[in-house]
Every structure is written in C-alpha cells, then in structure tokens.
Amino acid sequence: MKNLLKMAVAGILASGMASFAAFADDWPNRPVTVIVAAGAGGGTDATARWLAADFEQKFGKPFNIVNRAEGGGIPGITELANATPDGYTIGILFNYAPFRLLGMGNLSSDSYTPIAQYNFDYAAIHVKENSELKSVADVVEKLKADPQSLAIGCGAVCPSSWSSAFSKVLIDNGIDIKVLRWVPSAGAAAGLQELVAGGVDLLTASLPEAAALIDAKEVRPLAVLAPERLKAFPDVPIASEQVPNAAPGGVFRAVAGPAGMPKEIVDKLEAATKEIYDSEQFQKNMSERGFGLRYADRQGLLDWMKQHEADTETVLRAAGAVQ
Structure with missing residues (x-):
C-alpha cells in the first residue's frame, strides 16, 4: 500500500514538473x-x-x-x-x-x-536658471542659517532615491534634515516642472532627466553627486568641488x-x-x-x-x- 502511495505521489510530482517545464518553455x-x-x-x-x-x-x-x-x-x-x-x-x-x-x-x-x-545615474541638485543659489555650498550655508528657508523637491517621495543621496551631504555638514521643507512629487519629470513653476527652490534628480530643461535655459544644475565629472555633462561640477568630501550617490x-x-x-x-x-x-x-x-x-x-x-x-x- 505504501509503495502504491509513493508511486502515485511520484506520478503527480512528475506530471506537475512536466507541465511547469512546458509552461516555462x-x-x-x-x-x-x-x-x-x-x-x-x-x-x-x-x-x-x-x-x-x-x-x-x-x-x-x-x-x-x-x-x-x-x-x-x-x-x-x-x-x-x-x-x-x-x-x-x-x-x-x-x-x-x-x-x-x-x-x-x-x-x-x-x-x-x-x-x-x-x-546607475548619479543624483544632481538643480535650481531655476535665475536662482540666487550658485553652488551646493550656497545651499548648505542658507540651510544652516535657516532650515526652513528653502523648499527642496525630492523628485518622488521624501526622502526619495535622489534626495537620499543629497541628504547624506547635508547630514555630513551638520544639517538636521528632519526639519527641512521637503516637497514630494510624482517622479522627476513632475518635480522638474514644479521647479520651473517656482513651487520649489531646488530639486534632486538626475542630469539626463533635466537635460531638456537645462538646454532650454530654464533649469541650472548646481552640481552632480558623482566621483568625477560626467562625460555627457562636462560643464557640471561635482559636489565635492564645492563642498569638501561630498559623498557620491544616486539611483x-x-x-x-x-x-x-x-x-x-x-x-x-x-x-x-x-x-x-x-x-x-x-x-x-x-x-x-x-x-x-x-x-x-x-x-x-x-x-x-x-x-x-x-x-x-x-x-x-x-x-x-x-x-
């Protein structure tokens, strides 16, 4: 009886495996x-x-x-x-x-x-073309003086993929990111439009995502959180050129x-x-x-x-x- 049961179970398993293989094929x-x-x-x-x-x-x-x-x-x-x-x-x-x-x-x-x-893309910090902010050092200085002085777009939820990388730079410079004005959006494209419209003062997103608006002179990247300047964007400085030891990060x-x-x-x-x-x-x-x-x-x-x-x-x- 036990042998018959084992044979039946083996038959069912074999049948199932054959069907599964056929499904995958x-x-x-x-x-x-x-x-x-x-x-x-x-x-x-x-x-x-x-x-x-x-x-x-x-x-x-x-x-x-x-x-x-x-x-x-x-x-x-x-x-x-x-x-x-x-x-x-x-x-x-x-x-x-x-x-x-x-x-x-x-x-x-x-x-x-x-x-x-x-x-893998490195995060970048973007502002409107006419922004008074000229570097990541300017951002750090302004946030140290008044953590509520800037609305920071995350390019998604907060902290998002992009803003997490930027958060590390702020933390390393003694800024309490919990008290900052983070602004979520439905992705980088929506966040960039919010930046152009003046709803935020700066935005974290990749350079490729912002490229069209950069070319149109509506958005200006302050820096990219990369270990070296990117071939596709050689004129954009890396953050560590503006803030010592800024750690690379991205998505x-x-x-x-x-x-x-x-x-x-x-x-x-x-x-x-x-x-x-x-x-x-x-x-x-x-x-x-x-x-x-x-x-x-x-x-x-x-x-x-x-x-x-x-x-x-x-x-x-x-x-x-x-x-």
Missing part, C-alpha cells in the same frame, strides 16, 4: 505587463520603453508599459512585488529601501526576483519581477536584457541621453540590492529618521 504566449513606478517622460520611463521595445522584438509578444507614478512610485513597486510570479508581470526596480525603513511599505530584496541591472534601475518567478523564465529575461544592454542601439540611446550604463546579472543585482538596503539604513539612522 512556452513563455511568453501572451502580452507581458511592464510596471514602471514613475511618470511618463522621466528617466525610468524612457529606459523602460527602450527595453520593452527590444523585448517585444526578441520574444514576439507585446511588452506593455504601465506607468504607476502615484504616491512617489510606492504603489507601483508594491504592485510589482505582489504580482503573480508567472513571468507576465515584470517591472523596473529602483531605490526602494527608504520605503520600508520609513514605514511606507514592507519591501525588501526578498520581495522581488532580480533579473538584471542596466543603469539604480533594473529589471525585476515578483519573488518566486520560474528560473527558466528568469534565464530568458536575463539573457535578453544582457543582449539588449550590449547592443549598439541601446548603448547609443543611453549615451546620447546621458544615462549611466552599469550592468549586473541576477546575482550581482541581488548583492547590490542588499548593499543598497544596508547603506540606506545607515543614512536614515544618521538622519534620525529610523530609530
């Missing part, structure tokens, strides 16, 4: 949703659309971008984490660690299936899915992302817009996510935002 046999937790026109949206177009070519099925910019992107990356892990919902993941630490969502590296990183972008995705599907997506990343057209698109190129496979991305979580906690504890 057949993927994708219908459209795939790509969640972008940012508004149209920003860097996350632009790079996601390039990837989605190439995924469509490679896999022969639509990869449909769905923008979820509300709430600074928290609902979007939460939706990605909660999706069915069948390969038909993937998304673009970026700096998510502040959300859990600030009680805005229980998201960690365990919430996702890492697939591949393709980008990563990566392809990911909900936790528990089938390995066979992840293999396909990882290989496709690497092929796209290495392609002449993708490299050209990224370079022409000034987006930073940085690749990591699924293991490298997972390692980076864990480091991101540890570094973010260090900054937020130093800021007194996390006990």
